[in-house]
Amino acid sequence: xxxxRPGAAKGGDTIRFHYNVKFSxxxxxxxxxxxxxxxxxxxxxxxxxxxxxxxxxMLPGESKTITVKCENAFGQRQENLMIPVPRSQxxxxxxxxxxxxxxxxxxxxxxxxxxxxVDELTVFFDxxxxxxxxxxxxxxxxxxxxxxGESGGKRERG
Numbered sequence: 001x002x003x004x005r006p007g008a009a010k011g012g013d014t015i016r017f018h019y020n021v022k023f024s025x026x027x028x029x030x031x032x033x034x035x036x037x038x039x040x041x042x043x044x045x046x047x048x049x050x051x052x053x054x055x056x057x058m059l060p061g062e063s064k065t066i067t068v069k070c071e072n073a074f075g076q077r078q079e080n081l082m083i084p085v086p087r088s089q090x091x092x093x094x095x096x097x098x099x100x101x102x103x104x105x106x107x108x109x110x111x112x113x114x115x116x117x118v119d120e121l122t123v124f125f126d127x128x129x130x131x132x133x134x135x136x137x138x139x140x141x142x143x144x145x146x147x148x149g150e151s152g153g154k155r156e157r158g
Protein backbone atom coordinates (compact mmCIF):
# COMPACT_ATOMS: atom_id res chain seq x y z
CA UNK A 1 0.00 0.00 0.00
CA UNK A 2 1.51 3.38 -0.98
CA UNK A 3 2.39 5.79 1.81
CA UNK A 4 0.00 8.75 2.20
CA ARG A 5 1.28 12.30 1.91
CA PRO A 6 1.24 14.24 5.19
CA GLY A 7 -2.19 15.81 5.70
CA ALA A 8 -3.88 13.59 3.08
CA ALA A 9 -7.38 12.22 3.63
CA LYS A 10 -7.48 8.66 4.95
CA GLY A 11 -9.96 6.09 6.22
CA GLY A 12 -11.82 7.28 9.32
CA ASP A 13 -11.46 10.98 8.47
CA THR A 14 -14.58 13.14 8.29
CA ILE A 15 -14.33 15.19 5.11
CA ARG A 16 -16.26 17.84 3.19
CA PHE A 17 -16.11 17.84 -0.58
CA HIS A 18 -17.84 19.17 -3.66
CA TYR A 19 -18.66 16.96 -6.62
CA ASN A 20 -20.38 16.71 -9.97
CA VAL A 21 -21.55 13.27 -11.09
CA LYS A 22 -21.91 12.90 -14.86
CA PHE A 23 -22.85 10.28 -17.40
CA SER A 24 -20.36 9.63 -20.22
CA UNK A 25 -22.44 12.06 -22.31
CA UNK A 26 -21.51 14.89 -19.92
CA UNK A 27 -25.05 15.14 -18.53
CA UNK A 28 -24.77 16.10 -14.82
CA UNK A 29 -26.97 13.83 -12.71
CA UNK A 30 -26.04 15.23 -9.30
CA UNK A 31 -23.93 18.08 -7.97
CA UNK A 32 -23.10 19.95 -4.78
CA UNK A 33 -21.37 22.82 -6.61
CA UNK A 34 -24.25 25.30 -6.09
CA UNK A 35 -24.86 24.42 -2.45
CA UNK A 36 -23.09 23.22 0.66
CA UNK A 37 -20.44 20.52 0.24
CA UNK A 38 -21.15 16.88 1.00
CA UNK A 39 -19.78 15.47 4.24
CA UNK A 40 -18.89 11.88 5.06
CA UNK A 41 -16.56 9.64 7.00
CA UNK A 42 -14.14 7.90 4.62
CA UNK A 43 -14.23 4.13 4.79
CA UNK A 44 -17.74 3.82 6.24
CA UNK A 45 -19.24 2.80 2.89
CA UNK A 46 -21.41 5.93 2.65
CA UNK A 47 -20.39 6.59 -0.97
CA UNK A 48 -19.69 4.37 -3.94
CA UNK A 49 -16.40 2.49 -3.39
CA UNK A 50 -14.70 4.06 -6.41
CA UNK A 51 -15.38 7.57 -5.08
CA UNK A 52 -14.08 6.82 -1.58
CA UNK A 53 -10.94 5.23 -3.03
CA UNK A 54 -10.30 8.34 -5.16
CA UNK A 55 -10.67 10.75 -2.23
CA UNK A 56 -8.27 8.83 0.00
CA UNK A 57 -4.86 10.42 -0.42
CA MET A 58 -6.17 13.82 -1.56
CA LEU A 59 -5.15 16.99 0.25
CA PRO A 60 -7.60 19.78 1.13
CA GLY A 61 -7.87 22.13 -1.85
CA GLU A 62 -7.06 19.45 -4.43
CA SER A 63 -9.40 18.54 -7.27
CA LYS A 64 -9.53 15.57 -9.59
CA THR A 65 -11.75 13.92 -12.15
CA ILE A 66 -12.26 10.16 -12.10
CA THR A 67 -14.40 7.65 -13.94
CA VAL A 68 -15.98 4.93 -11.83
CA LYS A 69 -17.09 1.80 -13.66
CA CYS A 70 -20.65 0.76 -12.87
CA GLU A 71 -19.39 -2.29 -10.95
CA ASN A 72 -17.72 0.10 -8.46
CA ALA A 73 -20.64 2.52 -8.41
CA PHE A 74 -24.28 1.33 -8.40
CA GLY A 75 -23.68 -2.03 -10.10
CA GLN A 76 -24.99 -3.56 -13.29
CA ARG A 77 -28.70 -3.43 -14.02
CA GLN A 78 -30.35 -6.62 -12.80
CA GLU A 79 -33.20 -8.02 -14.86
CA ASN A 80 -34.57 -9.81 -11.79
CA LEU A 81 -35.35 -6.35 -10.37
CA MET A 82 -37.88 -5.78 -13.18
CA ILE A 83 -40.98 -6.92 -11.31
CA PRO A 84 -44.24 -7.72 -13.14
CA VAL A 85 -47.36 -7.13 -11.04
CA PRO A 86 -50.91 -7.87 -12.20
CA ARG A 87 -52.90 -4.69 -12.89
CA SER A 88 -55.73 -6.23 -10.87
CA GLN A 89 -53.71 -5.41 -7.72
CA UNK A 90 -54.15 -1.71 -8.56
CA UNK A 91 -57.80 -1.48 -9.64
CA UNK A 92 -58.19 2.31 -9.39
CA UNK A 93 -54.65 3.53 -10.01
CA UNK A 94 -53.30 5.06 -13.19
CA UNK A 95 -49.60 4.66 -14.03
CA UNK A 96 -47.33 6.70 -16.28
CA UNK A 97 -44.07 5.45 -17.78
CA UNK A 98 -41.16 6.61 -15.64
CA UNK A 99 -43.40 7.35 -12.66
CA UNK A 100 -41.55 7.00 -9.36
CA UNK A 101 -43.17 4.67 -6.86
CA UNK A 102 -42.39 3.43 -3.33
CA UNK A 103 -43.06 -0.06 -2.01
CA UNK A 104 -43.04 -0.95 1.66
CA UNK A 105 -41.82 -4.48 2.20
CA UNK A 106 -43.23 -6.71 4.97
CA UNK A 107 -40.14 -5.93 7.11
CA UNK A 108 -40.92 -2.18 6.82
CA UNK A 109 -38.07 -1.41 4.40
CA UNK A 110 -39.01 1.09 1.70
CA UNK A 111 -37.92 0.26 -1.86
CA UNK A 112 -38.01 2.86 -4.64
CA UNK A 113 -38.80 1.98 -8.21
CA UNK A 114 -40.11 3.31 -11.52
CA UNK A 115 -42.89 2.22 -13.82
CA UNK A 116 -41.23 0.80 -16.96
CA UNK A 117 -44.12 -0.79 -18.84
CA VAL A 118 -47.89 -0.86 -18.51
CA ASP A 119 -50.54 -2.76 -20.43
CA GLU A 120 -54.08 -3.89 -19.62
CA LEU A 121 -52.84 -6.93 -17.65
CA THR A 122 -49.47 -6.04 -16.10
CA VAL A 123 -47.42 -3.20 -14.63
CA PHE A 124 -43.63 -3.68 -14.74
CA PHE A 125 -41.74 -1.93 -11.94
CA ASP A 126 -37.98 -1.39 -12.21
CA UNK A 127 -36.37 -1.61 -8.77
CA UNK A 128 -32.81 -1.03 -10.03
CA UNK A 129 -31.01 2.05 -8.74
CA UNK A 130 -31.49 4.82 -11.35
CA UNK A 131 -27.70 4.97 -11.91
CA UNK A 132 -27.22 1.19 -12.15
CA UNK A 133 -25.53 0.13 -15.38
CA UNK A 134 -23.80 3.47 -15.90
CA UNK A 135 -20.13 4.32 -15.69
CA UNK A 136 -19.98 7.65 -13.84
CA UNK A 137 -17.53 10.54 -14.03
CA UNK A 138 -16.94 12.44 -10.80
CA UNK A 139 -15.38 15.90 -10.59
CA UNK A 140 -14.20 16.03 -6.97
CA UNK A 141 -12.84 18.89 -4.88
CA UNK A 142 -11.75 18.10 -1.33
CA UNK A 143 -12.73 21.17 0.68
CA UNK A 144 -11.57 20.18 4.15
CA UNK A 145 -10.81 17.42 6.58
CA UNK A 146 -13.21 18.21 9.40
CA UNK A 147 -11.92 15.60 11.85
CA UNK A 148 -9.18 13.02 11.73
CA GLY A 149 -10.01 9.36 12.24
CA GLU A 150 -8.44 6.99 14.76
CA SER A 151 -5.08 8.80 14.92
CA GLY A 152 -6.60 12.19 15.81
CA GLY A 153 -5.42 15.49 14.39
CA LYS A 154 -6.57 19.01 13.70
CA ARG A 155 -9.04 20.38 11.17
CA GLU A 156 -7.48 21.13 7.78
CA ARG A 157 -8.83 23.30 4.97
CA GLY A 158 -7.64 23.79 1.42
